[in-house]
Amino acid sequence: MNESFRISQKLGLMFLPNSPIPKDIKQWAIQQLHSKSPALGVKRIRSYHKPEVTEWPKSLQPNLQKRDEMFWAYKENKEKFRRNMPGFQTEADKSRNRQENLMEDLDALKFAHRNVYGEDQLRLRFSSFWANHFRTANIFDNGNHIGHAIDEAILGNINSDFSNMLYKVTTHPSMLIYLDNTYSAGPNSNEAIWAKRNGRQAGLNDNLGRELLELHTVSPSANYTEADINGAAKILAGWGAEPGRISGDKLISLSERNRKIKEIGGTLNSWDYFKTNYAEPGNKTVMGRTFGPGKGALRQLTDFLADHEHTINHITFKLAQHFVSDNPSQTDLDHISRIWRESNGNLDQIHTAVIERAIASKDAKFQWPMNWLFQVVRLSGANGFLGWEEEQNDDYNENIMRTRKIFEELGQGFWLPGQPNGYSSDKAEWLSGEMFERRIRFATALYNGGFPTEGVDNIMNRIGANKVTRELVGSVTGGRRKFVALMCSPEIMGLENA
Amino acid sequence: MPKLTRREFLQASGASLFLAGLPLPGFTKDEPPGTISVIMLEGGMDGLTAVPPFGDPNLFKMRKSLTPENYLKLNSFFGLHPSFKYFSGLLAKNNASVVHATNFPYTKRSHFEGQNLMQGGGLSPFAETTGWLGRALDLAKTPGRSMSLDMPLLLRGAHENDNFFPASIRNSGSLTTNLINMISNAHAEEGSSVFNKVSKKSTQKDSVVPRDPASLAKYAGKAMAKKNGPLSSVIKVDQFDTHASQGADEYGRHGERLAIVDDIIAGYKEGLGDAWDRSIILTLTEFGRTVKENGTWGTDHGWGSAALLAGGAITNSRVISKWPGLAERDLFENRDLVSTIDYRSVCAACIENALGLDHDLIADKVFFTPKLPRVYDFIFS
Numbered sequence: 077m078n079e080s081f082r083i084s085q086k087l088g089l090m091f092l093p094n095s096p097i098p099k100d101i102k103q104w105a106i107q108q109l110h111s112k113s114p115a116l117g118v119k120r121i122r123s124y125h126k127p128e129v130t131e132w133p134k135s136l137q138p139n140l141q142k143r144d145e146m147f148w149a150y151k152e153n154k155e156k157f158r159r160n161m162p163g164f165q166t167e168a169d170k171s172r173n174r175q176e177n178l179m180e181d182l183d184a185l186k187f188a189h190r191n192v193y194g195e196d197q198l199r200l201r202f203s204s205f206w207a208n209h210f211r212t213a214n215i216f217d218n219g220n221h222i223g224h225a226i227d228e229a230i231l232g233n234i235n236s237d238f239s240n241m242l243y244k245v246t247t248h249p250s251m252l253i254y255l256d257n258t259y260s261a262g263p264n265s266n267e268a269i270w271a272k273r274n275g276r277q278a279g280l281n282d283n284l285g286r287e288l289l290e291l292h293t294v295s296p297s298a299n300y301t302e303a304d305i306n307g308a309a310k311i312l313a314g315w316g317a318e319p320g321r322i323s324g325d326k327l328i329s330l331s332e333r334n335r336k337i338k339e340i341g342g343t344l345n346s347w348d349y350f351k352t353n354y355a356e357p358g359n360k361t362v363m364g365r366t367f368g369p370g371k372g373a374l375r376q377l378t379d380f381l382a383d384h385e386h387t388i389n390h391i392t393f394k395l396a397q398h399f400v401s402d403n404p405s406q407t408d409l410d411h412i413s414r415i416w417r418e419s420n421g422n423l424d425q426i427h428t429a430v431i432e433r434a435i436a437s438k439d440a441k442f443q444w445p446m447n448w449l450f451q452v453v454r455l456s457g458a459n460g461f462l463g464w465e466e467e468q469n470d471d472y473n474e475n476i477m478r479t480r481k482i483f484e485e486l487g488q489g490f491w492l493p494g495q496p497n498g499y500s501s502d503k504a505e506w507l508s509g510e511m512f513e514r515r516i517r518f519a520t521a522l523y524n525g526g527f528p529t530e531g532v533d534n535i536m537n538r539i540g541a542n543k544v545t546r547e548l549v550g551s552v553t554g555g556r557r558k559f560v561a562l563m564c565s566p567e568i569m570g571l572e573n574a
Numbered sequence: 575m576p577k578l579t580r581r582e583f584l585q586a587s588g589a590s591l592f593l594a595g596l597p598l599p600g601f602t603k604d605e606p607p608g609t610i611s612v613i614m615l616e617g618g619m620d621g622l623t624a625v626p627p628f629g630d631p632n633l634f635k636m637r638k639s640l641t642p643e644n645y646l647k648l649n650s651f652f653g654l655h656p657s658f659k660y661f662s663g664l665l666a667k668n669n670a671s672v673v674h675a676t677n678f679p680y681t682k683r684s685h686f687e688g689q690n691l692m693q694g695g696g697l698s699p700f701a702e703t704t705g706w707l708g709r710a711l712d713l714a715k716t717p718g719r720s721m722s723l724d725m726p727l728l729l730r731g732a733h734e735n736d737n738f739f740p741a742s743i744r745n746s747g748s749l750t751t752n753l754i755n756m757i758s759n760a761h762a763e764e765g766s767s768v769f770n771k772v773s774k775k776s777t778q779k780d781s782v783v784p785r786d787p788a789s790l791a792k793y794a795g796k797a798m799a800k801k802n803g804p805l806s807s808v809i810k811v812d813q814f815d816t817h818a819s820q821g822a823d824e825y826g827r828h829g830e831r832l833a834i835v836d837d838i839i840a841g842y843k844e845g846l847g848d849a850w851d852r853s854i855i856l857t858l859t860e861f862g863r864t865v866k867e868n869g870t871w872g873t874d875h876g877w878g879s880a881a882l883l884a885g886g887a888i889t890n891s892r893v894i895s896k897w898p899g900l901a902e903r904d905l906f907e908n909r910d911l912v913s914t915i916d917y918r919s920v921c922a923a924c925i926e927n928a929l930g931l932d933h934d935l936i937a938d939k940v941f942f943t944p945k946l947p948r949v950y951d952f953i954f955s
Binding site: 255256259260261263268277278279280281282283286290291296302474475476477485487493494495497503504505506507508509510511512513514516517518520521524525544545547548551552557560561564565566569571572573574 | 685724743745747750752756757761771772775817868
């Protein structure tokens with residue numbers, strides 16, 4: 077592969093068929109960190125005509141409060157179905173409830189569209205890296221929030237400091253719901269005392285406190301103790317608004333719901349929602365550091381963890397293994413971690429250091445299933461995903477599956493259920509027959525039903541395909557076989573050649 | 575908390591299947607005596623909910639809302655969760671057992687270290703790049719092809735192990751062996767060997783296999799029942815990590831997960847047919863859960879748990895346990911059920927039974943612990 081495409085494979089999503097190839101690839105890559113990021117997509121797919129790429133309509137990108145209210149309405153309607161109320165009885169009523177109030181399928185499609193049509197390919201790759209590092213997988217209750225977290229907490233902070241992103245992700249409803257923090261109450265909180273007196277139950281749950289230390293920051297190498305996890309969980313107690321219904325057996329109006337939410341947390345903003353009654357009074361200790369009572373302690377904790385030497389080393393390795401090499405060298409790691417320290421965790425500078433090492437390293441870098449699919453779609457100009465109108469209306473398309481189904485079949489996606497540790501960047505985790513078979517099948521499906529605009533020879537010339545790839549494509553006959561062979565070549569998958 | 579219907583639930587359950595250890599035709603003279611299947615319970619299965627020790631007076635003191643009222647009595651001390659309808663029948667037929675207060679010797683309560691250790695079977699997390707079952711299959715000289723979407727660490731180590739998870743991709747047609755072979759040839763060793771497996775599989779005509787856990791188990795059982803079929807299979811069930819609203823009965827979050835395990839065991843039994851008699855199935859989980867209920871109607875990460883064993887290789891059902899007690903002073907760090915039986919010994923006994931390997935060899939080469947206690951007679955006598 078020529079240098080431009082080699083870099084756009086490792087760090088980006090491959091240049092679109094009509095996009096100009098920059099002369100200075102390194103300068104381009106660094107500038108990409110600040111490129112504009114509109115949510116580009118298509119309304120409908122038409123087989124033989126290239127669909128027009130435009131920005132996603134605002135109406136399909138509700139704000140956070142609206143998303144909270146939609147999920148509440150969805151659950152409130154479910155209760156109406158349970159009671160068999162008029163207008164809440166038929167299958168059509170059910171599917172309308174889903175279409176009107178659940179965002180996950182549209183959000184997953186918007187993510188795919190961005191990655192397939194976006195000109196901001198490096199920003200999107202870094203955004204996916206962090207979305208995976210801070211994975212909030214779909215447990216249904218946070219289905220309306222995952223997309224918002226990726227767009228606003230992660231992509232919205234991609235030019236910020238790591239400490240800022242860490243705080244914004246930790247306090248985002250997608251995370252607070254996913255790791256069960258919304259009900260957690262300090263053992264000596266007003267809520268816990270009240271519960272004890274009334275024969276109810278309330279208390280701490282350490283899920284988010286544990287993963288904040290283990291996965292998001294210092295990692296087990298820091299040798300923290302169970303008491304540290306408990307300290308972090310106590311600082312986190314009180315954070316998060318309850319998703320869904322909040323009125324027990326009663327059906328209530330939206331304004332009543334909003335009044336109650338505001339009463340409990342002082343605001344309708346679920347991204348800055350702290351329930352004083354659930355907070356643990358007094359000081360807390362985490363890894364030798366003491367934190368005072370109150371809402372402000374969490375920011376102090378995340379700032380402390382963000383700067384920690386174990387955090388820097390932990391995440392440096394993950395960045396290097398994702399972008400630079402399957403086996404990053406000590407030089408790669410030293411460079412990135414040094415820049416991290418010197419810049420006090422400035423993400424632009426950290427990402428620039430990653431770009432520099434990815435360019436300097438000639439190692440192949442195995443591409444995740446989802447990034448491979450986006451890259452193949454971009455290289456070939458094929459249609460890989462539905463338009464937003466088709467997804468929203470659940471229209472059948474004989475060539476293209478629903479977005480959720482595509483990610484399920486790929487075996488990777490941010491809207492699938494899963495564990496908070498995210499997907500591995502180590503290629504050893506992906507070397508499976510079924511995973512490889514999926515690549516052959518997706519390449520076949522894109523050729524058969526995606527109407528690629530670019531022929532294999534064009535693509536090979538444009539990327540400067542290597543000898544192995546050309547021989548492989550030359551050794552099979554027929555347009556479909558040549559297409560599949562190219563897309564499953566070691567070069568396009570990011571593996572070594574024979 | 576979300577209340578999924580059972581059908582939605584099964585669709586979302588994310589169980590995945592792996593089959594392993596298919597002997598190459600004509601390769602093995604002495605066929606291993608049996609088959610071994612593992613059900614991996616990801617997230618930390620609560621042994622005190624699955625097999626409640628109702629005879630321990632501290633159980634109801636420590637957890638108010640987590641123990642099902644309608645448990646089945648196994649003996650005067652242990653009960654069985656109502657989700658285990660099928661499994662209870664196997665217990666009655668002397669084809670199943672329970673091991674309680676057991677796990678791997680890992681007490682640091684991290685999912686990811688724990689999962690790595692329960693599959694890798696090494697002496698510390700992330701120390702091994704192969705799995706205990708993969709190494710055992712390799713020792714038994716049963717290279718082969720196997721059949722979820724990813725390849726679990728548990729099975730890595732025997733070169734020919736493969737996975738199986740039926741694809742359903744619109745417009746992807748049938749695969750041509752020649753094309754796959756050409757692609758395989760262009761790849762270096764690691765990529766090439768994987769495409770080779772795809773190529774071999776493309777020549778086999780698998781009927782359409784549904785992806786729900788019970789169907790996968792039935793499929794695995796059928797494949798293992800065939801002459802020269804795989805000797806081993808692995809099915810993963812996720813979402814046992816119930817920190818909030820865990821529930822008690824078969825409709826609770828944990829209870830629904832346990833019902834999937836029950837369905838899987840039933841699926842195996844049906845698929846295995848006559849091969850059931852020489853089969854052993856065991857569960858595996860990274861840790862049990864805290865004895866005391868937490869503040870959000872759930873439980874946090876613990877240590878000791880319960881394990882289910884099923885299969886015709888068992889001829890005498892029992893609850894195998896050296897009960898450590900549930901009083902706070904009896905718990906590990908005042909919070910977790912102590913593991914009094916090293917689960918590696920249970921795994922070793924199952925390997926010994928199914929693959930005919932000597933215990934000392936398994937202890938040394940599979941678990942790197944030459945002095946690992948042998949518990950075979952407690953399970954299989």
